[in-house]
Amino acid sequence: MTRIKRDAIAYLLIVGFCILMVTWAIPVYTPPYPGYGASPALVPYVAVGVIFFMACLSLLRVGVALYLKKPIAVAESEFPEDVGDDSGFTQVGRVNMGRLLSLIVPSVLLIFVIEYIGYILASLLFLISVQYVIGNRRWIQMITISVILTVVLYVVMRYGFGVPVPGPQIFE
Amino acid sequence: MDMIFAGLLDSISPASLMFVFIGVALGVLIGAIPGINGPMAIALFIPVTYYMTPLTAIGFLVGLNKGAFFGGAVSAVLLRTPGTPEAAATAWDGYPLTQQGKGEKALRMALYSSVAGDFISTVVLIVIAAPLAAVALFMGPSEIFALISLALTVIAGIGTTSICRGLMAASLGILVGLIGTEPVTALPRLTFDIYQLGGGLSLIPVAIGLLAFSEILLQVEKFMAKGGGQQAAHIFSKKLEDRFITIKEFFKSTKTLLRGSFIGIGVGAMPGLGAPVASFMSYDQAMKRSKKKEEFGKGSLEGIAASESANSSVVASSLIPLFVLGIPGNLAAAMLMGAFMIHGMQPGPLLFKENAQLMYGIYGSLLLASFFLLVIGRLGLRYFCKAVDIPSRVLYPIVIFTCIMGAYLGRSSMFDVGIMLAFGFIGYYMRKFDYSYVAFLIGFILAPEWERALQQVVIISEYDTFMFFQRPVAMILMALTLFMIGRTFWCSINAGKKKRLEEVVTNEQAKNG
Numbered sequence: 001m002t003r004i005k006r007d008a009i010a011y012l013l014i015v016g017f018c019i020l021m022v023t024w025a026i027p028v029y030t031p032p033y034p035g036y037g038a039s040p041a042l043v044p045y046v047a048v049g050v051i052f053f054m055a056c057l058s059l060l061r062v063g064v065a066l067y068l069k070k071p072i073a074v075a076e077s078e079f080p081e082d083v084g085d086d087s088g089f090t091q092v093g094r095v096n097m098g099r100l101l102s103l104i105v106p107s108v109l110l111i112f113v114i115e116y117i118g119y120i121l122a123s124l125l126f127l128i129s130v131q132y133v134i135g136n137r138r139w140i141q142m143i144t145i146s147v148i149l150t151v152v153l154y155v156v157m158r159y160g161f162g163v164p165v166p167g168p169q170i171f172e
Numbered sequence: 173m174d175m176i177f178a179g180l181l182d183s184i185s186p187a188s189l190m191f192v193f194i195g196v197a198l199g200v201l202i203g204a205i206p207g208i209n210g211p212m213a214i215a216l217f218i219p220v221t222y223y224m225t226p227l228t229a230i231g232f233l234v235g236l237n238k239g240a241f242f243g244g245a246v247s248a249v250l251l252r253t254p255g256t257p258e259a260a261a262t263a264w265d266g267y268p269l270t271q272q273g274k275g276e277k278a279l280r281m282a283l284y285s286s287v288a289g290d291f292i293s294t295v296v297l298i299v300i301a302a303p304l305a306a307v308a309l310f311m312g313p314s315e316i317f318a319l320i321s322l323a324l325t326v327i328a329g330i331g332t333t334s335i336c337r338g339l340m341a342a343s344l345g346i347l348v349g350l351i352g353t354e355p356v357t358a359l360p361r362l363t364f365d366i367y368q369l370g371g372g373l374s375l376i377p378v379a380i381g382l383l384a385f386s387e388i389l390l391q392v393e394k395f396m397a398k399g400g401g402q403q404a405a406h407i408f409s410k411k412l413e414d415r416f417i418t419i420k421e422f423f424k425s426t427k428t429l430l431r432g433s434f435i436g437i438g439v440g441a442m443p444g445l446g447a448p449v450a451s452f453m454s455y456d457q458a459m460k461r462s463k464k465k466e467e468f469g470k471g472s473l474e475g476i477a478a479s480e481s482a483n484s485s486v487v488a489s490s491l492i493p494l495f496v497l498g499i500p501g502n503l504a505a506a507m508l509m510g511a512f513m514i515h516g517m518q519p520g521p522l523l524f525k526e527n528a529q530l531m532y533g534i535y536g537s538l539l540l541a542s543f544f545l546l547v548i549g550r551l552g553l554r555y556f557c558k559a560v561d562i563p564s565r566v567l568y569p570i571v572i573f574t575c576i577m578g579a580y581l582g583r584s585s586m587f588d589v590g591i592m593l594a595f596g597f598i599g600y601y602m603r604k605f606d607y608s609y610v611a612f613l614i615g616f617i618l619a620p621e622w623e624r625a626l627q628q629v630v631i632i633s634e635y636d637t638f639m640f641f642q643r644p645v646a647m648i649l650m651a652l653t654l655f656m657i658g659r660t661f662w663c664s665i666n667a668g669k670k671k672r673l674e675e676v677v678t679n680e681q682a683k684n685g
Contacts (some may be wrong), residue, residue, distance in 0.1 A: 010605055014340065021347075031359035038630045040354040040361055043346070043623045050343040054336040092606045099393045100600065107576065107593050111586050127569050134392060136565040149570060153577050161223050163584050 018052035179532025195235025203243020204559035210240035219581035231537030245282040258447035258483040265475035283549040289481030293488035308521035313628035318649035345615025376582040381595025425477040436485030454482030
């Protein structure tokens with residue numbers, strides 16, 4: 001898939017999001033007009049309106065270019081990595097879902113698991129798994145880093161800031 | 173006068189001194205690590221400042237930002253991998269010097285230029301911010317509304333190649349910033365019946381997710397694809413002339429340094445342009461005016477002075493629109509604005525009226541941070557160079573875990589960690605699809621103030637449709653907003669046409685041999 005086609009799909013999804021906001025989210029989850037000032041729904045409608053207008057405009061531009069088979073500027077038709085550029089400021093490029101999920105999944109699991117097994121155990125498991133995913137295979141280094149970081153943050157949170165660490169407290 | 177002395181005395185209290193010092197040292201260390209920049213460091217450390225006084229918190233964060241700006245030069249000079257876009261021009265001359273064994277000399281030039289640019293810019297900020305804020309006090313809600321609209325339009329162009337996508341990102345930021353309690357009715361809005369959203373989304377998880385977590389996701393992706401990191405070139409010569417900057421060498425670059433500083437001040441004071449523009453503009457001017465143009469790009473000290481003085485002077489000058497108008501000029505200023513708000517202050521002209529002592533304390537901390545940067549840079553230059561050698565497989569898990577715990581620390585809530593992860597995911601997609609996360613974040617921060625100003629205008633004007641025409645400044649600002657949108661569209665259409673034309677011509681030439 002070229003970048004221009006991917007962008008077109010993204011614009012379509014954004015248009016869908018705007019329609020959902022206008023027909024459901026804003027009317028249902030906005031307080032009624034109190035009788036003075038601007039309506040609480042005004043600014044959300046304006047923001048969604050701008051998004052909708054810009055997405056339609058971009059979609060139109062892309063659609064016309066694709067329909068007429070006009071040559072599109074190189075920067076918009078190809079991914080930067082295809083033309084050997086990996087230093088772009090905005091870091092535009094292809095999404096690697098596998099690598100993305102390999103970091104997101106342990107992080108999401110941590111949120112749920114920490115409530116049951118406590119901060120220390122959950123953090124140790126999380127740090128070891130993330131290091132493994134990233135490619136570290138030196139087990140002593142992995143365990144050392146995990147233990148040091150977990151303990152340092154525990155001490156900083158518990159005794160430095162007086163914040164209760166999440167999950168059951170083993171040392172209480 | 174008493175306020176000035178009291179503020180300055182506050183800034184030299186032991187706690188304040190200590191936190192500014194720690195901030196600068198941490199900033200240099202973090203900035204030296206490729207891929208971690210000032211705003212990202214501020215986002216990670218804002219939760220820590222919950223437990224500080226406002227002065228120490230702002231002093232610490234400003235120190236962190238100043239340190240990180242110089243730290244960015246370390247990886248640029250040693251690795252030719254600028255951690256931040258503004259350090260790219262530094263790499264052009266810094267890295268060739270490193271290859272010649274003069275890496276330390278290049279870093280010293282970067283340090284002195286950074287400190288000089290930063291100091292000049294801080295003095296300008298101190299001299300002009302308060303008088304400008306006094307003028308800005310005459311602005312009413314109409315002007316504030318128009319000004320924020322203009323700022324959002326200008327900022328929509330940062331970090332994206334398309335103004336349409338920039339405006340979409342800014343509008344989405346506004347929409348997300350409206351989640352929570354509606355100011356007029358005091359009833360929940362867009363909370364989807366999730367009680368944790370009743371108070372709105374906290375800046376900390378949103379900022380950590382968008383700035384730090386999404387960046388780490390991208391870097392890990394790149395690291396996993398390529399494997400291994402770059403090896404820094406630690407070829408430090410032992411000859412004194414290759415290590416130190418002589419007075420003669422420094423004074424040769426004085427003109428460039430001053431020019432760079434003032435370019436940085438001008439660019440930083442204008443919302444939306446930022447340090448990379450200042451850095452490249454200054455480098456370009458230095459090259460054009462230099463007697464030794466041929467040395468640029470091959471290891472010119474003047475080139476380093478031009479780039480570093482300009483990008484460092486943006487740090488303080490970007491605080492001018494923040495202090496005077498309450499509008500963040502760039503990402504670092506937006507993060508500092510968030511820090512002010514967390515400590516119960518609204519940046520803007522009233523800040524000087526309501527918190528004069530604190531403001532002079534912050535000025536003192538800004539000057540001290542420049543001094544500490546010089547001291548820390550001089551004493552620890554070689555040690556900070558080691559930061560670029562930290563293996564990525566060790567660094568990334570540490571940063572990821574710090575992101576998670578930083579998000580938790582704000583309100584001791586795992587819900588906020590979930591928010592951080594969600595915005596990390598959104599930020600990753602925004603970067604990949606070229607939507608400006610900078611515009612999103614600034615829209616998110618400015619949304620409540622923008623809506624408040626609009627409500628005030630509507631109530632005061634009693635629904636007068638022509639309310640903006642009665643206030644000349646507001647009218648000019650609104651006209652400027654419309655002009656900016658029109659101009660950007662016009663330019664983008666023309667640029668597209670030009671590119672297509674160039675491509676057609678190139679293809680034709682290729683066909684014709």
